[in-house]
Amino acid sequence: MQAIKAEGFTPDIILGHIGWGELTFVRQVWPGCPVIGYFEYFFLNEGGSVGFDPEYPSSKDTPYIMHARNAMNFANLETVDRGVTPTKWQHDTFPKSFHSKFYTCHDGIRTDRLMADPDATIGLSRLAKKLTREDEVFTYMARNLEPVRGFHHFMRALPKILEARPNARALIIGGNEASYGKKSDIQGGYRAQMEQKVGKDLDWSRVHFLGRVPYADYRTIIQLSRCHIYLTVPFVCPGLCLNRCRCRPLLWPLARLPCAR
CATH class of the missing domain: 3.40.50.2000 (Glycogen Phosphorylase B;)
Structure with a gap:
């Protein structure tokens, strides 16, 4: 970001996923730029993915691991002007202290690309004929x-x-x-x-x-x-x-x- 700024670029708005830290230092580079962060999930000590499948139980270390995984969530709450979550369920995994900055907006579906195709076929190396919609x-x-x-x-x-x-x-x-x-x-x-x-x-x-x-x-x-x-x-x-x-x-x-x- 510093290199881009040195070339004379200043964004009108910054959009980014906060989960891996990409937004963490944007305020240091562009302190006045509006920032919207995508908050995907808050790791819970119990519930969600933790303890759901009895074949993969949680351990004594789980609360510490989950808290550490939320480090980027906490670090970026003050970085962003607004946070967006794609669904209400994901929104509600976050503590209430986050909610005043959040809004919910689904990712959407590309209906111009994702549609039925009666002529769809695909070949697999093990098969002599291509698979079509007639195949099960x-x-x-x-x-x-x-x-x-x-x-x-x-x-x-x-x-x-x-x-x-x-x-x-x-x-x-x-x-x-x-x-x-x-x-x-x-x-x-x-x-x-x-x-x-x-x-x-x-x-x-x-x-x-x-x-x-x-x-x-x-x-x-x-x-x-x-x-x-x-x-x-x-x-x-x-x-x-x-x-x-x-x-x-x-x-x-x-x-x-x-x-x-």
């Missing part, structure tokens, strides 16, 4: 395949889904790292861990792990999907689905929805 495709997606996004529950359900739908194919999008929560102790992440547990019960010819894909491919895959499986602990919403596509969520979060998305 269901999908699961997360930035990383991990328990916070219910991946372990999805994998346990997968053998029964494939048995019940003998023509169905599962297209699974996501990386093998951990975005949230504890990392897997097994090389290859939670994917490898769950493959060890349920792999013998799966028809692997109908299971396709696609890793992380370009946005255009993701959009096409969701346009092909007949059912999208979305599991999560109460937490911030990942990218989910398309407006006006034909897929319908098959399984929603393990308890109440964390937001109205």
Whole structure:
């Protein structure tokens, strides 16, 4: 920011995500510029993602870790003129001392890009023919395949889904790292861990792990999907689905929805 300022640039307004500290020093560089900060989530000692799944209980260190994770929230409350949260549920995770600066505004949906496409097709290296909307495709997606996004529950359900739908194919999008929560102790992440547990019960010819894909491919895959499986602990919403596509969520979060998305 100092380098940009030295070139003569002064912004009319600054918009930024506060979570990783990008806005922390803007007042030192441009003290008079209006600042709006995106406040995504306040980490709770109890509730939200903490203690929700009995397979991953909290520890004696959890209160200290959660407080430390909120350092950027506290540091940037005085940095911003206004704070924005995308949903009321996320707004309400923050202490009341934050609320006087907050307003709620949903991220929105790009209806010019996210729409049904009857001609959507995608090719997979293991298949001789491209998949189309005539194929029985269901999908699961997360930035990383991990328990916070219910991946372990999805994998346990997968053998029964494939048995019940003998023509169905599962297209699974996501990386093998951990975005949230504890990392897997097994090389290859939670994917490898769950493959060890349920792999013998799966028809692997109908299971396709696609890793992380370009946005255009993701959009096409969701346009092909007949059912999208979305599991999560109460937490911030990942990218989910398309407006006006034909897929319908098959399984929603393990308890109440964390937001109205």
